[in-house]
Amino acid sequence: MVPTTAVSTMAVDRHWRCYVSPEFVDAIPVAALAAVWVHEVAHLLRDHHGRAELVPPALRRDHHRINIAQDCEINDDIAGLPAGALRPATFDLPPGRLFEEYLPSIPPTPHHPQCGSGAHGQPMPWESADAPQVSVVEAAAIRRQTAQAVKARATGRGSVPAGWRRWADEILEPVVDWRRALAGAVREAASWASGAVDYTYQRPSRRGAAVPGVVLPRLRRPMARVAVVVDTSGSMGDGELRVVLAELAGVLRTVGIGRERVAVLSCDADVHTVRRVAAIGEVVLEGGGGTDMRVGIEHALRAQLKPNIVVVFTDGETPWPEKAPGQARVVAGLVGRNPPAPPPWIESIRIPEGL
Template structure:
């Protein structure tokens, strides 16, 4: 069967017009006609293999969705990530990858063929990475194959025909696409959370947030400790030169630290517990503990701030939003006013309009938290991937 190239290119044009941030990537794909590929697939070199029969029987709007699906495998570096999962069943990997892509496309209102798979087919919730879906995908019959551009294994229908995109060029395309997505989102356009997460992780340096958070806390403590004062509890050694005169010595007091925690229902308990553990661990290392650390929990009603004496007493409330200004104000008006305030939140909160007379660090939990004011030192605490081992 001869390929209806006009229909295929019309579908790509529609996809690029509907989702312009994907246009550069989709037009970087070279087309290879193959009667052996079941539908459409991609290899690691950005060749798109197309079945003429599939094009003939598929409506243009669904073909546009397939274009978006296939290029998503390459943009998200699925073949590179697949090499790091402990399973040889690349068909299962492919199904898990399709779940990662399709939930975004469907949420975005993109029509897809009826044979598409989604996380709900396996009892899983949307918005996860394929590494998280993989343990829940049963063995397949081996007929699910988007090509080496997805799972990393060369499919029988792959050839060396057509132009290839080098790894360096592919990285440039990914970065350009991520920048286009970010510009689209900032301009008020809609963007699925999966694409938001991908673009954010690509454009920002991949640094272990624990290291960044620990460094920020240590630096703030050192800054606060620099506020030296005089004390008569320990006479100055210079007093020997002036008999009969008691001179005070300089002391470097340990600062007080307040940890303000967002306990609204939107917070993830595991990530919050990890972040709090990191903060308290760093404070212990620099000698700040006991009554020099205050933990305040803002409840979901945003009206109440409770002082917590043990981190184990912190409870996450369900539903509602929160206002971290309440917690910050409560910390700063307490008798034991802190010199450092550490806020753990998902960022969906108003912030004080004026800069407090202390150091403020915000540990932002989640994938795409809003930016806080410039005077707040922000550390993004991204959730780590669970163990993706599969049997």
């Protein structure tokens, strides 16, 4: 939070600083103040500044129109805003659309909302480089935690606006069929798929009673141990980390419960955190420096409980080990636009953005 007289209400920059006019706070009722606060936070949660960079160049130059279209996307999901708040109906547009759909239909208008670079992406003169900022990794964690809270809240029909439910689904849901991908990796690395059977003498079969003097093995269902290395280097932006966390949730659901079976390592040029997790809410990501996924892979393979599979989520801008490790299969989940291909011995799964 940055108190300032340079804005008339509230605004945000792309580093998650919120600029607030003290006079505005004093003058507005608390309920309306909360609605304006949610509006500004929504620009950041919905990655409006990142999405604004992808609109056609002819439209990108008019950041006022972009801001208006973004306000239309947000405001039909927020109750209690002050009078005059821009909504799709202000421009005879249908509700429930994304700002990219509204943008071509926004006419020249005297309304000039100024929500800052956290909305339209253009730095403003009043944005301060001295105030603390939220890192890309922290921003991804905030989005994930908020999406989980929205999903938990949406227990009854109409309890959460449709736009927020759709946003939470996009943040949390994977697009890769990790059951199929990991089953294939298990078959090759350990010669059985998750759920297949093998014989073990650790617990003799009950049928042994029918054959005196002979110890018969019991069938078992071996389960894969998975290490997930998450690229948290500076080249991984908000969008990439959002996609990675959704896919990581899919991996955890596929492998199933059991804290000893999934280890998550956050890695840039060094390994920062290693945690055995059972749910996506337990994941901690740190980093933001250079990129070397070899360090994370080697660290995962040195663990006491060695993984059968190492899944590396990265944008591909990293060196890789020179040869395949003998004891585990490496799967690369590649995010971003046109990521470089890893060595041929690594199974590559390209994960599209824009869920």
